[in-house]
Amino acid sequence: MSAVQRLLTLLAVLAAALATPALAQEAAMSPWSKGDHASLRLIAGATAASGKQRVGVEILMAPGYxxxxxxxxxxxxxxxxxxxxxxxxxGLDVRWPAPERFEDGNGHSLGYVGEVVIPVSVQPADPAKPVMLVLKLDYAVCEKICIPVKGEARLWLEPGVTAVTSPRLERFEARVPAPVKLGPQKTRISVLEAKLDEGAIEPGLRLVLQAPPEGKVEDVFIEGAGMWSFGKPTLSLQPDGTTLALLRIVDRPKGAAGPIPFIITVRGKPAAIETRLDLDIPAAKP
Structure with missing residues (x-):
């Protein structure tokens, strides 16, 4: 091979290398903050197209917690x-993955077993400058009894970092419920109807849900401002393919009536969804 041919070959290899995107690297993460039966850290993801920084609060628990x-x-x-x-x-937006339901004493609690990464979207005040993210977190881990835990973590976030990957963060981001409006959805679980269950022996809510083909409704969680509390839903598949969910009102704020804002979270397949709406709730009977 002549000197000219060797030079042309070298130039071709260099051009191909420059045209090939760099392989994504594991994103930055903070050291573990260790507590009783649990540890906490921050993990970073690639900067979103909007310019927001993607971060995860990872909590790793001992087996059974x-x-x-x-x-x-x-x-x-x-x-x-x-x-x-x-x-x-x-600005900061904590984005909660859909929880699991587990028996806890004489009732049910909602949360995560073993491990969770809670995604956070961070809006820099100045997108051109780095962010120093400092978190102090008070949380509880439970096996048979609950133990309070304090964790601290900090993470330096450079602006515009896109060539990174964070599989753990991405896995839990996929579990964050997608926001949908009341009404039919083509590819997601739908909340077709939500109202007070007037025919129930005890006060409750009646939801009509629909999953797409091959989908499934697995659980329903309802939140309302104040002391609203709902029981575990009774789910029943209807002849038309919809799922009827009945939820008993366990507790409610004193004097609450009229249009009440609620958040309805449905866990299931193909993915969890979240619907925010107002329901007309009459005053509680004396």
Whole structure:
């Protein structure tokens, strides 16, 4: 091979290398903050197209231990986030994966067993500058009894980092319920109807849900401002293919009546969904 041919070959290899995107690297993560039966850390994801930084709060628990969702159910306490030590933060949005339901004493609680990554979207105050994310988290882990845990973690986020991958964060981001409006959906679970179940012996809500072909409704969680509390849903498949969900009202704020805002979260296949709506609730009977 002549010197000219060797030079042309070298140039071709260099051009191919420059045209090939760099392989995505594992995203940055903080050291573990260890507590009793659980550890906490922050993990970063690629910067979103919107410019928001994607971050996950990872909690790893000892075998058999669990922690709680934003609405913990009959027992337990939700995590409390303190981001006040952070810098260059314009806004934060904690995005909760759909929880599991588990028996807890004489009732049911909602949360996560073994491991959870809670995704967080961070809007930098100045997108051109780095973000220092500092988290202090108060949370509880439970086996037979609940143990309070405190964790602290910090993570430096460079702006515009896209060539990274974070499989753990991405796996739990896929479990965050998709927001949908009341009414039929083509490819997602639908909330077709939501109203007070006037025919029930005890006050409750009546939901008509529909999953797409090969889909399935697995559980329903309802949240309302204040002291609203609902029992475990009774799910029944109807002849028309819809799923009827009946939920007893266990507790309600004193004097609550009229249009009441609720969040309905449905866990199932192909993915969880979340519907926010107002329901006309009459005053409780004396």
């Amino acid at each position: 669990k922690t709680y969702w934003r609405s913990p159910g009959d027992f337990g306490v939700p995590p409390v986030f303190d981001w006040s030590g952070s810098t260059n933060i314009g």
